[in-house]
Ligand SMILES: Nc1ncnc2c1ncn2[C@@H]1O[C@H](COP(=O)(O)OP(=O)(O)O)[C@@H](O)[C@H]1O
C-alpha cells in the first residue's frame with residue numbers, strides 16, 4: 001500500500017454529472033439524470049482504487065467525466081495536485097494528460113478499426129503523442145510490449161478479428177501502455193471474459209502495475225472481481241458514493257447495507273458475514289430525479305422512516321473508512 005501523506009495522483013471533489021432529460025412538452029420542468037453526484041475521493045500513486053456498484057450506478061460516467069470525455073456539471077478534478085477539471089488546460093498539457101491517463105474498456109475490439117493492422121493502430125497515437133520519433137521506433141516498442149503482455153511480436157501485422165476476447169484485451173493493454181501512462185482507468189476490463197481468462201488478465205494487470213509503476217482505478221459491477229486487485233474499494237449506488245474503505249476493512253458491523261449485500265455474493269467462506277446471502281429485491285431505480293432520502297432506501301433491508309426523508313452524510317467510521325448511512329457510528 002502506498003504512503004498516504006504524499007499528493008494524490010488523482011482527486012475528485014464534489015464531482016457531479018447530470019444529463020438533461022429530453023422534454024416531451026415545452027412547459028415541462030427540466031429533469032436530469034443524476035448519473036454521478038457529489039463524488040469525492042483520492043487515489044494515491046501506486047494504489048489500486050476499485051469502484052464497484054450495479055450497472056447504472058454511475059461508474060462509467062464518473063470515469064468519463066474525470067477524463068473529460070463528457071463535460072462535468074460541477075465539482076473539480078485534480079491530477080498530481082493540478083486542477084484539470086474538464087481538461088481546461090493548455091494544449092500541451094492536454095496532450096500530456098491524454099497519454100498519462102489511459103482508459104481500458106470492456107471490449108477493446110469495439111475501438112479497434114477492423115481494417116487497420118493492430119501495430120499501425122497502436123503506433124498512430126504514439127507518434128501523435130511524441131512517444132516515438134519514428135515509425136520504426138514505435139514498432140520496436142510495440143513489439144516489445146506485445147511480448148510483455150504474453151503475445152507474439154508478429155501480432156503487430158495482424159488484424160483485430162483474428163484474436164479471442166482475452167487476446168484482444170491484451171492488445172488493448174498494449175495500446176494503453178504504448179503512450180507511457182501513469183494512471184489507468186480499467187472500466188469493466190475483464191467483465192466480458194471467461195472466468196479463467198479473467199484471472200489471467202487480472203494477474204497481468206497486477207504484474208504490469210509493478211513493472212511500469214502504474215496506478216489503477218479499477219471499475220466493475222462484480223465485487224468478487226474488483227476486490228481481487230483493489231487496495232481500497234469505493235461503492236457507488238445511483239450516482240452517489242455509499243462507502244470507501246480498504247477491502248480488508250469490510251468485515252465488521254460498520255459496513256453499508258448495500259456493500260453488505262454485494263459482499264454476501266462474494267464466494268469467500270472465511271468471512272463469517274457471508275454465511276447469509278442478502279438478496280437485493282428489484283432493480284436499481286431510475287437516476288432521473290432521485291428521491292430526497294437515502295438513494296438506497298427503497299431496497300435497503302435496514303431502512304427506517306428517516307431514510308426516506310433525509311439523505312445521510314458521509315461518516316468516518318474508521319481509518320480510511322467512510323460510510324453514507326444514518327446508522328453508521330462515527331468513530
Ligand atoms: N449520455 C447519457 N445520456 C443520458 N443518460 C446517461 C448517459 N450516459 C449514462 N447515462 C445514465 O447515467 C446513469 C449511470 O450510467 P453509467 O455511468 O453507465 O453507470 P455504470 O457504468 O455504473 O453502469 C444511468 O442511469 C445511465 O442511464
Ligand SMILES: [Mg+2]
Pocket residue numbers: 059060061187188
Ligand atoms: Mg459502466
